[in-house]
Amino acid sequence: MQTILLIAAALLYIVCASLPAARAKPIAAVTALAWLVHGAGLWMDVVVPGSLRLGFAAMLSSALWISVGAYWIENRNFALDGLRRMVMPVAAIASALQALFPGALIALEGRSPMFGWHIAIATLAYSTLTIAAFHAVLMALQESRLHTRSEQVTFLSAALDQLPALLTMEKLLFRLIGFGFALLSLTVLSGIVFSEQLFGQALKWDHKSVFTMLSWILFAALLAGRHFRGWRGKTALSFTLAGFATLLLAYVGSRFVLEVVLHRGFA
Numbered sequence: 001m002q003t004i005l006l007i008a009a010a011l012l013y014i015v016c017a018s019l020p021a022a023r024a025k026p027i028a029a030v031t032a033l034a035w036l037v038h039g040a041g042l043w044m045d046v047v048v049p050g051s052l053r054l055g056f057a058a059m060l061s062s063a064l065w066i067s068v069g070a071y072w073i074e075n076r077n078f079a080l081d082g083l084r085r086m087v088m089p090v091a092a093i094a095s096a097l098q099a100l101f102p103g104a105l106i107a108l109e110g111r112s113p114m115f116g117w118h119i120a121i122a123t124l125a126y127s128t129l130t131i132a133a134f135h136a137v138l139m140a141l142q143e144s145r146l147h148t149r150s151e152q153v154t155f156l157s158a159a160l161d162q163l164p165a166l167l168t169m170e171k172l173l174f175r176l177i178g179f180g181f182a183l184l185s186l187t188v189l190s191g192i193v194f195s196e197q198l199f200g201q202a203l204k205w206d207h208k209s210v211f212t213m214l215s216w217i218l219f220a221a222l223l224a225g226r227h228f229r230g231w232r233g234k235t236a237l238s239f240t241l242a243g244f245a246t247l248l249l250a251y252v253g254s255r256f257v258l259e260v261v262l263h264r265g266f267a
Contacts, residue, residue, distance in 0.1 A: 005041030006061075006099040009034050010092040013068075017088035021081045028072075031084075035068050038095050045098060048105060052119065055103020057094070059123065059251055064094040066127030067134070074172065082163045086134050114190065122187040126247060128180035129219075133244035135173045136237045142166055143233070170232060174223075177240065181219045184247075188216050211250030218243035 012034035019027050042065055046053050064087070071087050074080055138160070145160050163169060191209070222239035225231035231239075 002041045002044035003099045005037050005044065006095045009038035009041055010096040010099075012037060013088045013092035013095065017085060017092070027084070031068065031072055031088075034088075034091075035065065035072065038065050038068070038091070041095065042098070045102060050109060051105045051107050052116070053103050053105050054119070055101060056251070057097040057101040058103045059126065061094045061098040062123045063127040063130045064091040066124065067091065067131040070128070070131045070176075078164045078168065078172070080163060082138055082160050083134060086138065087131070118187065118190050121183055121190070122251075125180055125183035125187050126251070128176055128183060129244050129247060132173060132176040132180055132240055135169060135176060136240040136244075138163060139166060139169050139173065140234075140237050142169065170236070173236070173240065174226060177219060178223065181216075181223060184212075184216055184219065188212060208250050211246050215243050215247035215250060218246060 012030055016027060016030040016034055019030065021027075038061075042058075042061055046058055046062070067087055068091050071080060071083055075084070142160055142163060143166065146166075164172075191212075218239055222231065222236060222243065225239070226236065
């Protein structure tokens, strides 16, 4: 059943991405329907009695599910149609990947109740910083368009013209990064302090831990640079995308290699 729901969500996301910007009400309705169908499929696939099913596709799908929700909320206050053109196709791919790569079951018996909270906070952190990365890409495209203004109207240029001003986009970006960094800090802190209770072993400085810490350092440096040095523009965008790419490698990238390339279970 969950496979049908995930494929249906992918198709709805594609429909949502294809609708013209003038169709605001149909876009909102299709977005809500796709998000609900995706959420139902995600829940049925991940939450198994006595276990959790986790994997690179489930984490990616969860991140995009929350990202679509964040887009829907933000779009009520700001015109972010250009963001829809980016988020929806990626959400379609993520939900379809979860149907194809379900991941591995992890028994909850004997684990601390904090384990579920740790996973939930980590997913929220990944998701918030994912939508921040989408913002950063759109801002880079906006800035490029300002410097190379062309009379030719394309699909991309039309979408960029429907975005708020760069200063507004920048304000939204740092709001997302601040919230995502707080969640990432909680994830790192809980992983370090409660590793024994969460995972049944002392903290291992493996590739996942190293990449997560590196991502945390990059986002911390960005927020400090913003506060003390007024960093913005290309510097802020570069740090945002570097931090997101590092975080992506920390879990989704490593899980992809283990599950798809090496055909190994959860580790």
